[in-house]
Amino acid sequence: MLIVQKYGGTSVADTDRIKKVARFAADTAKQGNKVVVVVSAMSGETDRLLKLGHVIASETKQSPDRELDALISTGETSTAALMALALQSIGQPAVSLTASQIRIVTDSCHQRAKMKYIETGRINSELNKGNIVIITGFQGVDEEGDLTTIGRGGSDTSAVAIAAALHADCCEIYSDVDGLYSADPNVCKNAVKIDSSSYEELLETAGAGAKVVHMHAVELAAKHDVPLQLKRSPSIEAGGSVRSGTKVTREEINMEQVLVSTVSHTSSEAKISVRDVPHKVGIVSRIFQPLAKANINVDMIVQNVASNLKSDVSFTIAKPDLKKAMQLSEIAAREIGAGKVEMAGDVSKISIVGIGMRSHAGVAAKMFETLAKEGIDIQMISTSEIKVSVVIDAKFMQKAVDALHHAFIS
């Protein structure tokens, strides 16, 4: 089998953990498998580098993004080299490769580049020589040869993209939890492990903020039919072994149609409201176009008609984008003759996801009733076929997750 194993920051947090991962990857190779290991930066390293970069970049006028990519991509390069050394020191042939050595080609949108294609020639030739190939996650290179990064948490996506390009038999994502839980086990003490899930359910759950795997990684896995396994890292699991985790595949007819399988939350979202937007065809796009151009992802949008010819438009974005989004929204508001632009820095999105929702009515009503009983005010609502999300004041996040888990799961 050809197996891609991705190890996140906590799995490779220190040299001891890197050695444990190396031992496990070597054992996987000894069982007759070809093994590709995709690594993240050691835990905290990307944040550390970004902080250094921002201290200095605050003095410059031009966009710092190109150099920030050159800087933060070194986190993954270091881990990959350390992992190769750890494997070689236990007698396992191994080679580390960066995105530019392989040519993991992206566009030139620094800090949030999109992958275009991956050249597999070098990876395959190293595998055929009997090497374990260790690849830097998170990194890319643009057509000019400049280093790029694909957005925070992007190593999961790198791993799945590499697995798809190599037609790997599966992609194993190792983190500090032994699979997908019914809620973040670090927030909800009653959360239970889910043994198998579908791409669609996991995609909605990851999109709703469960960071056990990145949403774009699940999207790619579904597109290319890459079987995913979410597991706890052998460097964290007591005894260095690995438990079964969560298997993720295409939805099967006999899969249990659970009404609500996960309760998810986000904690780093912000809300912007543009007041008194004149009611004219095409006007709303003038608020969102500048945000899209600046590559700011808008999550939830609500438009309330406030009076006969005016409406309030509210939307949520990731907190790090708040400053830029406020500036752009204020400019847009002035141009279209809207009123004040207000922000709420601390909101949380709470979502319930389940395949069973497709065929059951009343799930949203029960969710709203549960939150009302806890005295939690709902600021925004959005739904999909298998998900209901609400935006609430972040201070109620824990209470909301616990109450909804109790109402729908256990």
Ligand code: ADP
């Ligand atoms: P890595 O650093 O390896 O990429 P992450 O920290 O990104 O790992 O993801 C693992 C974390 O995801 C866990 O520590 C857990 O707190 C969080 N998490 C959030 N929601 C869930 C969920 N539903 N199931 C499992 N883990 C979850």
Ligand code: ASP
């Ligand atoms: N090191 C990067 C980050 O911290 C990528 C990743 O870990 O997935 O965001």
Ligand code: MG
């Ligand atoms: Mg992650």
